[in-house]
Amino acid sequence: MSPACGIASSISYFTVYSPSLVLSGEEINRAFGTNILNNKSQRRVANFDEDALTMAWNAASGCLEQTKTVPDHIFLCSNTLPSWPCGAYLLSSLGLSLSTPVTVISGSWNCAFDTLSLAFHTAAAGKNVLLVATEALSKYALSNPEIAFADSSCAILITPDMAGNRHMFKPAGNFYSADTFEPLICNSDGSTKIFDDIRFTTSKVSQGISELLGKIDKPQIFGFSAFDDKISSAVRRLPQLAKSRFIDDPIHTIGFAGCVQPFLVLSMTQMKHGDIIHLCSLGGGARITALSTEFEKFAALPTGQKAALINGFEHFRNIRTFMDKSEPMRSTFTSEIIQSRDQQFLLNLNGIQCKNCNKIYTIPQSICPSCHEQSEFIQKPLERRGTIFTFAHEYYVPTPNPPVTMLVVDLDGGGRLTVQAADCSPDETAIGNKVKFVLRRYHSGNNLPNYFWKAVLL
Amino acid sequence: MKPEIAIIGAGCTQFGELFTKSYNDLIAEASLEAIKEAGIKIPQIDGAWLSTAFPDVGVYKGRSGLDLAETLGLYGIPITRVSNYCASGADAVRNAMNALLSGDVNVALVVGVEKQRDRSPQQSIVKMMVETGHPYYQKGFTAAGTFAVFANRYVKEFGLTREDLACVSEKNHKNAVLNPKAFYKKEIKREDILRSPMVAYPLTLLDCCPTTDGAAALILVRNEDSEIFKNEKPVYIRGVGLSVESGWDQPFFDSEFDFITFKGAKKAAEIAYAKAEISNPLSELSLAEVHDCFSISEIVLYSDLGLCKKGDEARMLRDGLTQRGGKLPVNISGGLLSCGHPVGATGVRQIYEITRHLQGKAGERQVSGAHTGLAQVFGGPGSVSSVTIISSKK
Ligand SMILES: [Zn+2]
DSSP, rough: OOOSSSBBEEEEEEEEESSSSEEEEOOOOOOOOOOSOOOOOOOHHHHHTTOHHHHOOOOOHHHHHHOOOOOOOEEEEOSOOOOOOOHHHHHHTTTOOOOOOEEEEOOOOOOHHHHHHHHHHHHTTTOOEEEEEEEEEEGGGGGGSSSSOEEEEEEEEEOOOOOOSSSSSEEEEEEEESSSSSOOOOTTEEEEEEEOOOHHHHHHHHHHHHHHHSSOOOOOOOOEEEHHHHHHHHHHGGGGGTTTTEEEOOOGGBOOOGGGGHHHHHOOOBTTTTTTEEEEEEESSSEEEEEEEESBBBBSSSOOOOOEESSOOOHHHHHHHHHHHHHHHHHSOHHHHHIIIIIHHHTTTEEEEEEETTOEEEEOOOOOOOOOOSSSEEEEEEEHHHHHHEEEEEEOOSSSOOOOEEEEEEEEEEOOEEEEEOOOOOOOTTTEEEEEEEEEEEEEEEEEEEEEEHHHOO | OOEEEEEEEEEEEOOOTTTTTTTHHHHHHHHHHHHHTOOGGGGGGGEEEEEEEEEGGSSSOSSSSSHHHHHHHHOOOOOOEBBBTTHHHHHHHHHHHHHHHHHHHSEEEEEEEEEEEOOOOOOOOHHHHHHHSSSTTTTTOOOOHHHHHHHHHHHHHHOOHHHHHHHHHHHHHHHTTTTHHHHHHHOOOOHHOOOOOOHTEEEGGGGGGGEEEEEEEEEEGGGGGGGSOOOOOOSEEEEEEEEEEEOOOHHHHHHTTTSOOOOHHHHHHHHHHHHHHHOOOHHHOOOOEEOOOOOOHHHHHHHTTSSOOOOHHHHHHHHHTTTTTSSSBBTTTTTHHOOOHHHHHHHHHHHHHHHHHHTOGGGGGGOOOEEEEEEEEEETTTTTTEEEEEEEEO
């Protein structure tokens, strides 16, 4: 299979978002009274105000910022998205037109490959496609210590490739097998069930993958993602893979993030010109897809995302259940009307500028309070970065991570926003520090969440 | 032009956790003290104002003037509820003054009352702010936090220390020992203030005023009528200013707001000083009651009220200029920090306090020779402020 027979679309950019909180295997072992986990293993888990949607924003905004591309179509791949209209929130917060089509794909850990296939085909038809895979699985870690459930997201910009043949998609390398069944069931209440005879499962999986491998070229590089080490080890021992180079599954350093996992595996590899990588994942069946590359490497694992160790499993439990269980979070005033009126404005981070006196406002105005001229405003996209003008650490605002730090931020390019700080401790906050805005979940009321900006230190 | 209004009666309840008294009981108690001092009968009142800022925090009382009418059997006259955040009480006085000066009303009753302790702290104003505010704007602030942002700016610009903040609270609590109507009548050491639980950094629990029940009342008439009534020692309102300088959201979304100035207080003081013909407040005033809802507020107010230059506040405090026996005692009553802050009542209580000093009836805490006093309140994040100048002379 030479790159020439691939569809003319390629991966232009690839970002991975991994939350900063780290839950250690040691803490999990202690909480469940087992030593099932390697004490060195750890998982990246979302903060209390993060979910699959906010993480999708993180990866996607990173990708779009770097490439300055406006996508024609978004494929949003996830099994754990909140049930409200995620497409609209994502488009607004990315500052994209609400008429951009967003296709949500879910159903299996393998839906990543379905999505990848669709995305490549759509790009081959001349569209710039943003594929976003996101998963918030760590709530399942509350009931099952064995599986390395974690939270993560990635975004891949796939563009029509007229000349370069950079990262080629090989449709012929996409195989599906229904021979293996899904050995892991995640219920919506956060509980999990694994079929008891993991050895049976393991052998079924290796057998299925072995059959798949019989139908394709011997992989040069093989990346396999699964939720369990035993299955990975069994696959590694397959004779067809004897001469392949394996990509490490970051299951012990980041954890298992469902449909995002094949992309996390992909992000681990250093690739040389012309390498062909076969990615395989396990879900309702096993799937293998092949990609070839002319880039030296894909985006490396997320850098600059500092790690913060969670102090105890009980604290992790608080973080994970706070939004659902905390009474103040659920009874807080929420209005669909205000949301429809203000959120488009606020999530887009569009300010307004008075045509008469040029003053910039970050929240809606009907009359310019400065020059009192009426209704002469132009839209002014606000910078998503700024400088702390002043702050307060609030010790009595409900949060699993007290205190809540409030930041008054003067934006680069004009305007001021006051938001909560995210992922920082009080001693890191000082007047004059630079921050950038990230999308986070605030409280929910009437089952309606409020997504708004928080600031993280740069 | 001076407003020419006389206070002929003043009343104030005990401030504190008044579990055995209702909202209406507090109205009655404060009103009767004022009415008795004025030497009038209830039916002589021909216009009344009720100040309650947060009816929902109490027992749904105070949504309108009806609750004042019902308590006193005061029917057949106009009664208006005034709500202007923490400036409500002072604004009720201002509205009564204007009605008197227009000739529409001849004997005005102003009652400020708030019943905050009928609900548990979990149902308090702080919870209201967290839960019922705009879904996104300023989400996460408590009242203390909206002043902590001033304190942190003061730390940055003028080197203010947590010690300085504690100095305010220490001074006011010391003053309150002599005020029988204060909520907390206990001296509190500076190190205990610094050690108390952090509420909104850098403000600790004892840098914050408590939620409180209380009421205060005044009877006002025009100067020319003051001799008709029996009160031997009326006092006179010589100037009042009220100014709205920002909305609730503006400071947090407008990069021109500096967080070192309460513009409303500055403007209100300018208006009131001009009316009362005061050019050097530090030497012309005998005492001042200012809005120390949080310790930082009193510090910022020193300069905004023209008592010192911006940035010199901490030195003024450390030099003892504003303590009992100093050049200008500030919050001799104990202030909001010790009396508590029943929001709608506070502005009226301050004027009651000044009145008693000007009359020489302030008991043990009397500021000797007091002739002119200033009362100042503000509401919101310093957004609306009122300054009232009261004198023993017409
Ligand atoms: Zn203008």
